[in-house]
Amino acid sequence: MDRILSGIKPTGQLTLGNYIGAIKNFAKVQQEGEAYLFIADLHALTLPIDPEFLRNNSRDLAAYYLAAGLDPKKTTIFLQSDVPAHSELAIILQNYLYMGELSRMTQFKDKSAKMKDEAIGLGLFAYPVLMAADIVIYDAKRIPVGEDQLQHIELARDLVHRFNNRYGETLVMPKGELVKVGSRIMSLSDPTKKMSKSDPKGDIYLNDSLEVMRKKIMSAVTDMEARVHYDVEKQPGISNLMTIMSALTGKSFEQIEKEFEGKGYGEFKRAVADAVCAEMEPYKARYEEIVKSGLVDDVLKDGAKRASVVAEATLKRVQKAVGLYNK
Numbered sequence: 001m002d003r004i005l006s007g008i009k010p011t012g013q014l015t016l017g018n019y020i021g022a023i024k025n026f027a028k029v030q031q032e033g034e035a036y037l038f039i040a041d042l043h044a045l046t047l048p049i050d051p052e053f054l055r056n057n058s059r060d061l062a063a064y065y066l067a068a069g070l071d072p073k074k075t076t077i078f079l080q081s082d083v084p085a086h087s088e089l090a091i092i093l094q095n096y097l098y099m100g101e102l103s104r105m106t107q108f109k110d111k112s113a114k115m116k117d118e119a120i121g122l123g124l125f126a127y128p129v130l131m132a133a134d135i136v137i138y139d140a141k142r143i144p145v146g147e148d149q150l151q152h153i154e155l156a157r158d159l160v161h162r163f164n165n166r167y168g169e170t171l172v173m174p175k176g177e178l179v180k181v182g183s184r185i186m187s188l189s190d191p192t193k194k195m196s197k198s199d200p201k202g203d204i205y206l207n208d209s210l211e212v213m214r215k216k217i218m219s220a221v222t223d224m225e226a227r228v229h230y231d232v233e234k235q236p237g238i239s240n241l242m243t244i245m246s247a248l249t250g251k252s253f254e255q256i257e258k259e260f261e262g263k264g265y266g267e268f269k270r271a272v273a274d275a276v277c278a279e280m281e282p283y284k285a286r287y288e289e290i291v292k293s294g295l296v297d298d299v300l301k302d303g304a305k306r307a308s309v310v311a312e313a314t315l316k317r318v319q320k321a322v323g324l325y326n327k
């Protein structure tokens with residue numbers, strides 16, 4: 001069975017984009033292989049973050065994983081920082097990724113764009129090195145992510161290729177995979193920008209009340225075309241709402257277009273809001289239950305133990321390959 005691996009940074013309140021592009025899909029793919037799903041808390045340190053916020057947010061993210069249906073008996077759920085082998089492996093792997101390719105990463109360019117060189121941490125630059133370590137340390141083949149993370153996975157693939165060429169078959173080649181619909185949910189207030197948890201404007205947060213979610217959808221930016229039609233260039237706002245609806249209901253774009261033929265944007269938005277609330281109401285309730293149950297700490301402890309066994313074995317294999325370990 002193929003190993004499956006993914007993670008999310010606990011950098012802020014999760015958005016509907018994180019849910020559709022990643023979390024909802026995690027619950028599905030865990031049925032198809034041996035899944036390792038973690039909380040990328042070390043990656044959260046790549047931009048300034050309050051320690052108390054990071055601590056709480058990390059546990060909270062685990063609760064959102066569980067609420068989505070991740071089964072801790074089947075799937076290994078853990079904190080990245082609880083498995084130190086990730087960091088040790090990253091220290092080795094950093095020698096096989098180069099400054100030029102790291103400086104071409106879109107995420108790095110976006111996040112550092114408004115910063116002075118003196119304020120850009122080395123960790124932000126080296127982000128894909130740790131991410132590659134996260135992936136190869138579990139010999140993971142399938143990496144389910146949203147679209148923005150594909151570039152990092154391509155870099156991890158380059159690294160595996162390079163490493164294996166030099167030292168012989170040591171690392172397993174990973175492959176990124178996207179959800180069919182919704183791998184890049186856009187902001188409701190600016191549908192040319194990705195919905196992102198570090199951007200406070202107009203996005204739907206999983207901890208928003210249902211009323212607030214509804215309000216945000218009703219005031220989402222649309223256009224003057226006055227027809228429900230999928231066209232990302234001309235109608236980015238409507239296309240984004242159609243994507244959200246399709247991802248949550250399973251209806252195709254054609255079905256949605258037909259259903260709302262001749263109808264106004266108000267009616268369409270109400271239907272999108274209904275679809276979002278129908279999904280979020282039980283999800284939020286399960287999340288509340290899990291938080292109350294106090295289950296999270298035990299799940300993370302057990303997950304770290306299980307993950308460490310696999311991670312340490314791979315670390316040794318790599319150490320041996322490069323000449324650091326010869327027991």
Ligand code: ATP
Pocket residue numbers: 007008009010011012015017018019020021022144145146147148149182183184185186194195196197198199
């Ligand atoms: P940040 O704003 O802190 O950079 P983010 O909201 O972009 O965070 P990540 O932690 O980078 O979220 O992503 C977690 C997972 O959710 C990744 O697999 C990512 O590709 C996916 N994801 C993030 N935003 C979206 C989105 N708007 N649509 C679909 N998937 C998304």
Ligand code: LTN
Pocket residue numbers: 005006007008009040043130131134135143145149
């Ligand atoms: N960079 C990812 C989080 C992440 C990840 C990974 C995803 C860290 N390590 C390994 C897949 C595989 C993000 O969500 N921004």
